[in-house]
Amino acid sequence: MGDRIQETARAAVRRYGRTYAEEAGIxxxxxxxxxxxxxxxxxxxxxxxxxxxxxxxxxxxxxxxxxxxxxxxxxxxxxxxxxxxxxxxxxxxxxxxxxxxxxxxxxxxxxxxxxxxxxxxxxxxxxxxxxxxxxxxxxGPTGADIFLREVQVVWTDVAPYLDRKVVSGAKRLDLPASGERLSALVGQDDVPRLASALVRVSIDAKAAEGVRAEVSGRS
Incomplete structure (x- = not known):
């Protein structure tokens, strides 16, 4: 079960781990x-x-x-x-x-x-x-969450920063919702990418399905 949870987190990063800043060319x-x-x-x-x-x-x-x-x-x-x-x-x-x-x-x-x-x-x-x-x-508060979620890549004292959307995405994939446990799944450097992936999962049920399908295909 532990291996599957870790593979789910890593699959989410592979599929959807590009940050919005990267997409904007920042x-x-x-x-x-x-x-x-x-x-x-x-x-x-x-x-x-x-x-x-x-x-x-x-x-x-x-x-x-x-x-x-x-x-x-x-x-x-x-x-x-x-x-x-x-x-x-x-x-x-x-x-x-x-x-x-x-x-x-x-x-x-x-x-x-x-x-x-x-x-x-x-x-x-x-x-x-x-x-x-x-x-x-x-x-507003949601915007502040977006900024901090993205900036934790360089403001490492902020990391791991998990807002409500990240937690929602984690729950959708049956992943732990604590920063410490998520960090252990992918490594500290990939936590911002995992956070970005989980935001996408939280707003798109098909993204969650895609992650699960990839994990099942590797099983």
Whole structure:
């Protein structure tokens, strides 16, 4: 039974372990530009729109050069709307363009465009990190979860970070729902990828079926 649980976790990583940051072309590192790009992606993912469209819109914003808080601020509101539109992020484009501008202003004025400062202020207190993240326009508790789930790749003091969607996905695959036990199944380095996989499983029953089918095929 233990071997099957471990193989289930590893199959989930193989099938669905690509993070949203990777899909958006963000080379995530503990540096101002990629951390800001993750904040942008988180804002887009926080709206009631598909993850595929949110990722596409993020790629369009980055392709337009809006990869840092100063660059986003320098763009006009219409520039941001147009980039979002190219990513087919049209239902919420105008409101989101405004939020991105306001968030960039907050990032620049309070954190000097460098979210490492936010991390340092919070220390290792995850609740403080969540609270500071929700001060950005467009990012609520769910958005803070998305950011922390993704950033744990580089902010290792946050790991293992499991939000409700990760736990839901783990339960759907009959995996343990604790960070310590999940880490033991795949290794600490792959916990962020497992978290990403379990989010997909939590929102797509077919993803869970695919993981189970792969495990059964290897049995």
């Amino acid at each position: 080379q995530l590192g503990d540096r101002p530009a990629p951390l800001y790009q993750l904040l942008v992606l988180t804002t887009l993912l926080s709206t009631r729109i598909s993850a595929t469209i949110a990722v596409a819109a993020a790629r369009e914003l980055f392709a337009a050069g809006y990869r840092t808080a100063p660059a986003m601020l320098a763009a006009s509101w219409q520039d941001r709307v147009d980039a979002l539109g190219r990513g087919h992020y049209k239902r919420y484009d105008e409101r989101t363009a405004t939020m991105l501008g306001n968030a960039a202003e907050l990032c620049q004025e309070r954190w000097h465009g460098d979210l490492r400062r936010l991390h340092r202020e919070a220390g290792s207190d995850v609740r403080a990190l969540r609270r500071l993240l929700t001060e950005f326009p467009g990012i």
